[in-house]
Amino acid sequence: MEKVLSAVVKAVNDAKETSPLSGSWTNFTTINLVANAQLAVGGRAATCFLPDEAKPIAAISKSIYINAGTLKQIARESLTEAAKAAVELGKPWVLDPVAAGLGATRNALLKDLKPYKPTIIRGNASEVITLANFWELQTAKKGNVEGVDATDTVYEALESAKELAKWTGGTVTVSGKTDLVLNNKEIYAVSGGSDMLKKITGGGCSLGGVIAVYAAVAEPLIAALTGSVVYKWASETAANSTKGSFSFQTAFIDNLSLLDAETIRTYAETSIRKMVKA
Amino acid sequence: MEKVLSAVVKAVNDAKETSPLSGSWTNFTTINLVANAQLAVGGRAATCFLPDEAKPIAAISKSIYINAGTLKQIARESLTEAAKAAVELGKPWVLDPVAAGLGATRNALLKDLKPYKPTIIRGNASEVITLANFWELQTAKKGNVEGVDATDTVYEALESAKELAKWTGGTVTVSGKTDLVLNNKEIYAVSGGSDMLKKITGGGCSLGGVIAVYAAVAEPLIAALTGSVVYKWASETAANSTKGSFSFQTAFIDNLSLLDAETIRTYAETSIRKMVKA
């Protein structure tokens, strides 16, 4: 565990010191919060929508973030090209299967992405279950995403997450009251945080964007753990000092921009728990 | 009047307690504020742009919000499909004819929407007059929208609003310094609020989105009245404690997220006034 905690602290510091560029393909509702959260933790942000930008943005980025929310028609082509470019250029990429199950274009897109094996998948429980179904990795259970909201618990998504990690060889984060973060070898639970994060839009998307920043400076499992623990700390701390939802949002992003590695380390000691692998 | 006040209080509480999902088809400038305002008052938000999402989002939503701002090419098809799906599935839907009169695509779209008879129409005075013209319900007066801003007063739009309500059988809100809220039987004026709401973008759009939340839990007239009175109270209260435009925005959304039904009731007693129908 000491090794994990040190790696998390190092990721927090490295993002602040090296300001890596993470190219994003993300949704319109939360695009501004995603970019601001990425900048806050020390990264640099740039968002694209056109297929012809897939290779150039992958070339100059240290990691890529792909989010399936509020799609336009070109998205099926663009996001597939973006994933392909990331793989071809050896850049880690994060998939956020927002609203998986809603609409023919989105569902076709998510199926198309299977061969590009995302380095990290981050979704809520219902999105993770739905994605595992779409990729025909686990068919016993069907995810039930209600718009962008989960109707399943993170533990109900555990088997789906395992199957996804088995297919991709990468890391999967199931976000919820407690986040589950796992790869083929290990499973971690990250607890804490605040429900206030659900009172603003973009809590999940911006976590995906921030995990992409950390994926630019750390191995996938550590990147995902760092994102989760940073979000749990920043939201819990913000909720302690605010009441309204926009005051909370301000304090939350402020906290991300003022991350102190040692504070995160102390928080992580109780927040991150290693689970016995089933 | 007591009946109206009780229904408004009930709508405020029911939105907070039942967290209804309202699917939105909305513009890019204010999309984030719309979603955050909907979340703040207790609703859940999800935004779509593609025609293939019209039926699935209507199916899982309790109400639909359609906003004609910053259109893309696909919008004429998408927004019409969204309205059609709402009608077919019996979900109340709110039309926000933003910038009516600006551009051939927008004007054609707004004309297309006539047969789907929105449950609630919310616009500024010039948008309401322009829409009544487009629908050939009232031709004596021409609306003159300047970009997204009204150049007419709410009272100048009263006849147009009545004609729209007559056609749709639903409710019409004309937003302004005082909001007029009416259906075929009654006309209400909702006063109060603050001009500061015009110093941030999205005051009108997010009101449309919030009215959609209330339309998920209350009858149309009450939903529209509740949205207006909540906005008047939240903006007036926010303006009393802030000076700059973004501090105002934070306080305004904070207020929406901290709505207290009894405070709203007290405010509504003086804010909502029933007008003698002409």
Place this chain on the structure above:
Amino acid sequence: MEKVLSAVVKAVNDAKETSPLSGSWTNFTTINLVANAQLAVGGRAATCFLPDEAKPIAAISKSIYINAGTLKQIARESLTEAAKAAVELGKPWVLDPVAAGLGATRNALLKDLKPYKPTIIRGNASEVITLANFWELQTAKKGNVEGVDATDTVYEALESAKELAKWTGGTVTVSGKTDLVLNNKEIYAVSGGSDMLKKITGGGCSLGGVIAVYAAVAEPLIAALTGSVVYKWASETAANSTKGSFSFQTAFIDNLSLLDAETIRTYAETSIRKMVKA
């Protein structure tokens, strides 16, 4: 210099008093901040994406803002039509060549815009150099935009900026730690400000949008100088009273909404420096 300072103060006041409408064609990441910054300094905002809106929005606007960030496919046609309409209707227009060099669509678009000679160009150093290359005005040096970030200093872009001003007959702003603002006759440096502006997304784009507001009420050189000095003052003052990035953003927009002409005049006296033309 006294003449410049008086003109800057007059621009600040005129924007607040006349509330000019500036139509924008801008990117999705920062669209909300652009509109809010325009409203804060006293302008009115309306954003378009469709070619059929080019003429109507130019007709009712006092100035036009065109930003090349996060393009959609239609953008090549739309933004060219928007520039053309501004020229035909004699409205000043501001070009923000965001991420110049990234992607075939963007690069083709920027080349297409050459004949429409923007009244004001605002970009970071690398964008300005790249644009001068695209327009074959200066080929000795190649710009190296990294996503949306500059890798060159403003002084390295000086010759490119001069060539652009020579071609357009207008004004060019190179934004950076110090902003260079020049036309065919004069060069000014505007110093001050805060690095915190780089910790939020949209600092550059919203400056472009605000310059468009001032271009509606002042001649191009004064409009560009006013935008720069207002941004230097508002960001420096906001940074002095805040720590986190979103508290900074709130204080920054608040400051724009509370501009006091005399405070700006005093700040401008030391911030704006006339350079000897090379």
